[in-house]
Amino acid sequence: MLVYLDGAVLPLAEARISPEDRAFLFADGLYEALLARDGRLLFWREHEARLRHGLDALRLPLTDPAGLEGVAERLLAANGLVAGEAVVYLQVSRGAAPRAHAFPEPAVPPTVYATVKPREPHPADRVAKGVPAITVPDDRWARCDVKSTALLANVMAQQAAKEAGAHEALFVRDGVAIEGSHSNLFAVRRDGRLVTYPACNYILEGVTRNEVLRLAGALGVPVELAALPVAELRAAAEVFVTGTTTEVLPVTTVDGRPVGDGLPGPVTRRLREAYLARLDELWPLRAPLAPGA
Amino acid sequence: MLVYLDGAVLPLAEARISPEDRAFLFADGLYEALLARDGRLLFWREHEARLRHGLDALRLPLTDPAGLEGVAERLLAANGLVAGEAVVYLQVSRGAAPRAHAFPEPAVPPTVYATVKPREPHPADRVAKGVPAITVPDDRWARCDVKSTALLANVMAQQAAKEAGAHEALFVRDGVAIEGSHSNLFAVRRDGRLVTYPACNYILEGVTRNEVLRLAGALGVPVELAALPVAELRAAAEVFVTGTTTEVLPVTTVDGRPVGDGLPGPVTRRLREAYLARLDELWPLRAPLAPGA
Numbered sequence: 001m002l003v004y005l006d007g008a009v010l011p012l013a014e015a016r017i018s019p020e021d022r023a024f025l026f027a028d029g030l031y032e033a034l035l036a037r038d039g040r041l042l043f044w045r046e047h048e049a050r051l052r053h054g055l056d057a058l059r060l061p062l063t064d065p066a067g068l069e070g071v072a073e074r075l076l077a078a079n080g081l082v083a084g085e086a087v088v089y090l091q092v093s094r095g096a097a098p099r100a101h102a103f104p105e106p107a108v109p110p111t112v113y114a115t116v117k118p119r120e121p122h123p124a125d126r127v128a129k130g131v132p133a134i135t136v137p138d139d140r141w142a143r144c145d146v147k148s149t150a151l152l153a154n155v156m157a158q159q160a161a162k163e164a165g166a167h168e169a170l171f172v173r174d175g176v177a178i179e180g181s182h183s184n185l186f187a188v189r190r191d192g193r194l195v196t197y198p199a200c201n202y203i204l205e206g207v208t209r210n211e212v213l214r215l216a217g218a219l220g221v222p223v224e225l226a227a228l229p230v231a232e233l234r235a236a237a238e239v240f241v242t243g244t245t246t247e248v249l250p251v252t253t254v255d256g257r258p259v260g261d262g263l264p265g266p267v268t269r270r271l272r273e274a275y276l277a278r279l280d281e282l283w284p285l286r287a288p289l290a291p292g293a
Numbered sequence: 294m295l296v297y298l299d300g301a302v303l304p305l306a307e308a309r310i311s312p313e314d315r316a317f318l319f320a321d322g323l324y325e326a327l328l329a330r331d332g333r334l335l336f337w338r339e340h341e342a343r344l345r346h347g348l349d350a351l352r353l354p355l356t357d358p359a360g361l362e363g364v365a366e367r368l369l370a371a372n373g374l375v376a377g378e379a380v381v382y383l384q385v386s387r388g389a390a391p392r393a394h395a396f397p398e399p400a401v402p403p404t405v406y407a408t409v410k411p412r413e414p415h416p417a418d419r420v421a422k423g424v425p426a427i428t429v430p431d432d433r434w435a436r437c438d439v440k441s442t443a444l445l446a447n448v449m450a451q452q453a454a455k456e457a458g459a460h461e462a463l464f465v466r467d468g469v470a471i472e473g474s475h476s477n478l479f480a481v482r483r484d485g486r487l488v489t490y491p492a493c494n495y496i497l498e499g500v501t502r503n504e505v506l507r508l509a510g511a512l513g514v515p516v517e518l519a520a521l522p523v524a525e526l527r528a529a530a531e532v533f534v535t536g537t538t539t540e541v542l543p544v545t546t547v548d549g550r551p552v553g554d555g556l557p558g559p560v561t562r563r564l565r566e567a568y569l570a571r572l573d574e575l576w577p578l579r580a581p582l583a584p585g586a
Contacts, residue, residue, distance in 0.1 A: 005312060016309030017317065019298060019406045024310065025384070026444040027320035058449070089392060091318070099382060099408070101444070101451035101475060113312045115392070141446050142432040150445040151319040151394070153434050156351070158394035182394060 004075045004114035012115070018096035021111050026101070027150035029093030029111075030054040033244050034072065035119065037283040039082035042244075044069050046207040051092070054146045059103070062092050062110045075116050083287060085119035087245055091149065119245065127272070130252030130264045131167035133241070135230060136160055138171035138178055138202075145201050157181040168241055168251070176227040178202055183241035183249070184209040187228055188267045190237045198225040208242040208275070215274045221267060238265030240272075248272035297368045297407035305408070311389035314404050319394070320443035322386030322404075323347040326537050327365065328412065330576040332375035335537075337362050339500040344385070347439045352396070355385050355403045368409050376580060378412035380538055384442065412538065420565070423545030423557045424460035426534070428523060429453055431464035431471055431495075438494050450474040461534055461544070469520040471495055476534035476542075477502040480521055481560045483530045491518040501535040501568070508567045514560060531558030533565075541565035 005015045023029035032051055035042045051065050072088045093111040097104035140153040157169035158181045168180040178197050179185045184206040186196045194216050199205040216223050233239065237260045239251040248271050250264035298308045316322035325344055328335045344358050365381045386404040390397035433446040450462035451474045461473040471490050472478045477499040479489045487509050492498040509516050526532065530553045532544040541564050543557035 003312070012311075012313070015312050017312050018305075019296070019308050019310050019384075020305070021317060022448075024314060024317045024322075024386075025324075025442060026448050027442055028445055028448050029317075031318075058445070059452075091312075093317075101448050102455045103448075103452050137435070139435040141434045141443075142430070143446070148445050149318060149320055150434075150443040152321055152351070152441050152443040153436070155315075155319050155321050155394050155396075159352075159396050162395045 002078045009078050020096040023093035023149050025099050029149040031091040034088040035244050036086040036088055038286050039076045043207045057146045060094050061107050075114050079116050081116055086116050087119050089115045130250035132253040133168045133170050133251045134161055134164045134166045134255055135172045136169045138173035154181045175229055177233045180241050183243040183246045186240050187236035188238035193222045193224050195224045195228050212242050238268045240268040248275050295371045302371050313389040316386035316442050318392055322442040324384040327381040328537050329379040329381050331579050332369045336500045350439045353387050354400050368407050372409050379409050380412050382408045423543035425546040426461045426463050426544045427454055427457045427459045428465045429462045431466035447474045470523050470526045473534045476536040476539045479533050480529035481531035486515045486517045488517045488521050505535050531561045533561040541568050
């Protein structure tokens with residue numbers, strides 16, 4: 001697999017960075033994960049806007065974030081990933097400089113790193129039956145709106161989920177279920193209202209989350225942007241998580257207890273279908289994916 | 294300058310790591326900064342214990358943390374830093390593996406990186422007059438007891454301090470002054486009691502902090518391990534910060550307002566002298582440092 005590093009496209013094994021890179025020493029970096037279809041990026045404008053939000057928040061001087069779209073598409077082409085779905089990873093750090101907490105002065109060139117790989121579709125079971133989730137304390141920092149590489153709390157949460165046989169760990173802060181370790185969280189109340197945490201510093205404002213909210217509006221599903229206490233999560237009729245590769249994925253157990261009747265619910269199914277239809281409408285694949293893929 | 298990377302001692306410019314290193318992608322790493330005198334590490338046992346605490350917390354499988362003492366001393370010797378004071382930086386990450394939040398399975402070898410440099414003594418003014426500090430919101434995660442490379446909040450805080458012309462940023466959580474961006478925080482109340490935050494998940498339990506607490510006990514300074522509301526910090530008779538290279542450093546303004554009479558106070562001076570005397574007792578330099586150094 002070829003990767004992109006600071007202007008060059010080269011085999012991963014030959015890509016090497018300095019141990020003085022500030023992402024390595026300080027988690028002083030940002031990233032985006034995107035889906036591509038037939039070599040083109042999905043929702044690039046939205047991902048670019050979120051990256052710009054992070055660059056502003058961290059005052060990370062990347063001069064041409066818009067240019068990363070071309071970088072990603074060039075890398076997809078170099079790897080022959082021009083048909084079907086692929087996953088793109090983009091990372092930008094504040095660059096390599098002698099270790100000191102404050103920003104390097106003068107500024108050094110940011111490190112830009114990108115990888116691509118074929119997209120692994122969900123196993124059919126995962127969508128048909130839904131996935132288990134666990135709750136974990138939200139140990140993260142207070143700027144979860146910034147998609148930074150300071151992901152150690154997410155690593156520990158996802159490892160806990162894996163060891164519990166779960167697909168996702170849901171962060172709980174002050175008794176409220178906020179979002180997943182790598183997804184946004186939605187619940188459907190018994191009265192049919194769709195609830196998700198409001199966009200603020202405690203969540204990563206997902207591109208898929210926002211698209212699902214738009215689709216819910218269009219489908220007439222009442223939406224509530226509100227805190228969801230764990231008790232209400234457990235009492236919900238349906239729960240699902242969203243994300244770029246997660247798409248819309250039903251959660252059918254939380255901490256080992258079934259959600260609703262323990263099967264993916266109708267609102268989740270409807271929103272999942274609407275979301276996938278929206279992708280097909282915006283980025284129709286030249287050769288449609290096999291059923292179930 | 295020669296650095297250490299995964300068993301090799303080599304020039305920094307030749308040291309290269311994989312962009313798949315989990316410290317680069319996830320801040321999935323730990324570090325320690327130590328002082329050395331005449332090529333020997335100070336308080337190695339304490340630093341090793343803290344590193345082991347982090348390795349346990351993160352379940353990071355470094356087989357021989359004790360061996361890092363030899364790595365550091367070998368690197369000091371390789372760089373000719375065998376007389377006088379030097380600063381040692383040690384970092385361990387969970388290693389390089391294809392990007393996925395959960396731990397690599399099977400585990401991969403941890404990445405071990407170390408640097409050394411001559412110690413820059415405090416400018417005489419900094420000690421004689423004390424330093425300015427500012428307060429900033431504590432945006433950090435809830436496992437500050439783990440000395441991880443997830444330091445982005447510390448980076449932003451230290452940058453804010455620098456731009457305010459201050460030496461340190463003091464984190465405030467729920468109205469309480471917790472610690473500095475790279476130091477522990479102490480205050481002397483007007484009644485003479487020395488206050489610092491109790492060791493818990495919200496602070497990094499500094500080696501210098503613990504030594505200063507022991508010295509305070511020996512000197513008969515009453516110690517209180519307690520939360521210090523910002524109002525009490527501002528009303529304190531004395532404030533100082535501690536750390537491996539910070540030592541014991543008086544803070545004489547907070548957010549632009551003088552602490553006490555705006556000069557380093559007697560308790561701070563006494564503890565600083567006792568701390569430096571303790572270093573000289575435990576690790577006497579073959580050639581004493583020049584006065585003021």
